[in-house]
Amino acid sequence: MGSAAVATGTTGRELEPFGPFGPFDALAESAHRLYLDGYGERAVQVSREGLLLCETAGDERTARYLQFICCVALQQLGRAAEAAEEAGHLLHRLGARADPVWRAKALSLLAEARVDLGMTALAMDHLAEAQLIVTAQPVRTYDHLSATMSVALALRALALFEPADELTELMLGLTFPPARVRLNVVQEAAVLEVSWGAMLDVVGRSAETGPHYARALEHAARMRSLATEVGYPEMRARADAIEGFVLHRTGEPALAAARLRTAAAAFRQREELVETQIARVGLAMSLSAEGDQAGARDLLTAVQRTSSSTQLDVWGLTALKVRADNAVRHHGGHEAADALAELARISLSRLWEDRESRFEALQDRIRQHEMAEQNERQGRAALTDPTTGLGNRRRLQQVLERPDQRYSAVLVDLDGLRAANDEHGPETGDAVLRRVAALMVENCREDDVLVRYGGDEFVVLMPAERPGATPADVASQLLQAVREEPWARTAPGLRMTASVGVAGPAPAAEALAAADAACARARRAGGDRLELARPDPLGGEVSGAGPTLPG
Numbered sequence: 001m002g003s004a005a006v007a008t009g010t011t012g013r014e015l016e017p018f019g020p021f022g023p024f025d026a027l028a029e030s031a032h033r034l035y036l037d038g039y040g041e042r043a044v045q046v047s048r049e050g051l052l053l054c055e056t057a058g059d060e061r062t063a064r065y066l067q068f069i070c071c072v073a074l075q076q077l078g079r080a081a082e083a084a085e086e087a088g089h090l091l092h093r094l095g096a097r098a099d100p101v102w103r104a105k106a107l108s109l110l111a112e113a114r115v116d117l118g119m120t121a122l123a124m125d126h127l128a129e130a131q132l133i134v135t136a137q138p139v140r141t142y143d144h145l146s147a148t149m150s151v152a153l154a155l156r157a158l159a160l161f162e163p164a165d166e167l168t169e170l171m172l173g174l175t176f177p178p179a180r181v182r183l184n185v186v187q188e189a190a191v192l193e194v195s196w197g198a199m200l201d202v203v204g205r206s207a208e209t210g211p212h213y214a215r216a217l218e219h220a221a222r223m224r225s226l227a228t229e230v231g232y233p234e235m236r237a238r239a240d241a242i243e244g245f246v247l248h249r250t251g252e253p254a255l256a257a258a259r260l261r262t263a264a265a266a267f268r269q270r271e272e273l274v275e276t277q278i279a280r281v282g283l284a285m286s287l288s289a290e291g292d293q294a295g296a297r298d299l300l301t302a303v304q305r306t307s308s309s310t311q312l313d314v315w316g317l318t319a320l321k322v323r324a325d326n327a328v329r330h331h332g333g334h335e336a337a338d339a340l341a342e343l344a345r346i347s348l349s350r351l352w353e354d355r356e357s358r359f360e361a362l363q364d365r366i367r368q369h370e371m372a373e374q375n376e377r378q379g380r381a382a383l384t385d386p387t388t389g390l391g392n393r394r395r396l397q398q399v400l401e402r403p404d405q406r407y408s409a410v411l412v413d414l415d416g417l418r419a420a421n422d423e424h425g426p427e428t429g430d431a432v433l434r435r436v437a438a439l440m441v442e443n444c445r446e447d448d449v450l451v452r453y454g455g456d457e458f459v460v461l462m463p464a465e466r467p468g469a470t471p472a473d474v475a476s477q478l479l480q481a482v483r484e485e486p487w488a489r490t491a492p493g494l495r496m497t498a499s500v501g502v503a504g505p506a507p508a509a510e511a512l513a514a515a516d517a518a519c520a521r522a523r524r525a526g527g528d529r530l531e532l533a534r535p536d537p538l539g540g541e542v543s544g545a546g547p548t549l550p551g
Contacts, residue, residue: 022061408504
């Protein structure tokens with residue numbers, strides 16, 4: 001399959017009943033099932049139509065799943081340029097503050113598309129970052145599992161079977177996913193092993209195929225069992241197709257032919273499905289053994305035609321090699337047949353030999369990303385408040401030292417945090433600070449500077465040309481968010497409000513001073529209110545005059 005099979009849908013809901021799925025998740029569920037079943041065009045259509053609805057309704061969670069499914073379906077269809085464009089849109093949608101595993105998902109999709117476009121160097125850069133993200137911590141969530149699968153499939157697209165196998169084995173060992181998700185994982189594991197074995201066969205290393213074909217049979221049997229358990233007969237037939245091909249390669253042609261014909265009758269062999277190509281190659285071997293050379297040639301030609309859009313496709317070259325072998329077997333050592341066999345061997349041999357350089361290039365990029373990430377972490381740590389993860393006073397000072405840039409400032413002072421510390425303990429106080437920081441992230445833009453200003457004070461500095469909501473609107477949203485937060489969940493009887501001051505636009509230092517003065521007036525008025533700075537040459541407050549906005 002073109003990309004991550006565990007994208008979204010019912011499987012995710014079973015795994016995380018209160019997970020990250022939005023109110024229109026049924027749309028993503030429908031698109032995902034179409035993708036899994038190989039109806040790529042329909043999956044793209046449903047994803048794009050649903051995306052418009054979700055964006056209109058403000059369901060950003062489902063929107064990103066739909067964009068993800070649209071991308072993997074385009075990749076499945078061989079439309080790599082469109083898939084790369086869609087993955088770029090997904091990265092933009094996620095933004096700089098995205099959950100890292102979602103970034104890994106988008107990067108791995110972009111990498112896989114660029115492999116098919118022949119842009120291997122760029123693909124390596126994306127894949128190195130994605131692999132670092134998914135291996136940084138144990139897989140415990142649905143999205144992390146999906147991201148890991150995406151990375152494994154991008155590695156497989158580069159014929160980097162060993163690291164792909166490591167990630168696949170990790171996923172196979174997980175106990176938390178429901179049966180439907182485990183089925184998706186096992187299916188990709190079976191495809192990985194049978195592709196690995198087929199490639200070894202073509203490059204003349206048949207002695208090494210045994211372990212891979214054996215594991216492919218194990219995974220196919222497990223696929224069949226899980227498909228029966230969850231009521232997915234088509235996936236059972238796709239397991240039969242994998243098993244039939246392997247049986248051909250391991251010296252069981254009669255059993256292979258029976259298994260392949262059963263599979264062919266039980267699922268529609270859609271071009272998008274890799275099992276379709278596996279079944280066609282296997283059936284071609286059966287037809288050739290029965291003397292039907294024309295039928296075998298038609299099947300192999302169809303595989304080559306379908307695979308022509310992929311730069312590093314194992315099955316197109318496997319079809320070429322089988323076609324050459326059939327010609328030699330039935331017509332003897334003919335010059336054209338020998339040339340065809342040599343072309344297949346050279347093509348995949350070069351691909352196989354290039355694996356070492358690709359693996360070294362990937363490892364080199366991973367090391368570069370690790371060094372850059374370490375340096376970035378050290379730099380962030382020096383500018384980050386350890387309790388909230390927002391900027392600290394040093395970060396604020398960086399902005400204040402830019403007199404040529406103008407900002408609006410919002411200063412948020414929590415009412416009664418010291419009393420809450422005394423009554424409920426410092427752990428509760430820290431929990432309040434972290435939650436307020438999260439509310440600020442949720443209500444502000446990526447280019448806003450968010451800082452913990454003091455023990456119970458926070459600052460938002462907004463660029464003067466900032467689009468979207470006005471500073472006063474953002475301040476009002478923060479005031480309301482703090483007021484309406486269910487603080488009793490943090491500690492019984494806890495209630496928090498804030499005093500908020502707004503000023504600017506002006507040079508950052510001036511805007512901050514004016515917002516501080518406005519916030520002081522809100523505190524003196526009893527708190528739980530917002531004050532806009534008043535122009536007062538003697539007092540030093542800056543533009544942005546307006547009324548007091550009480551709670």
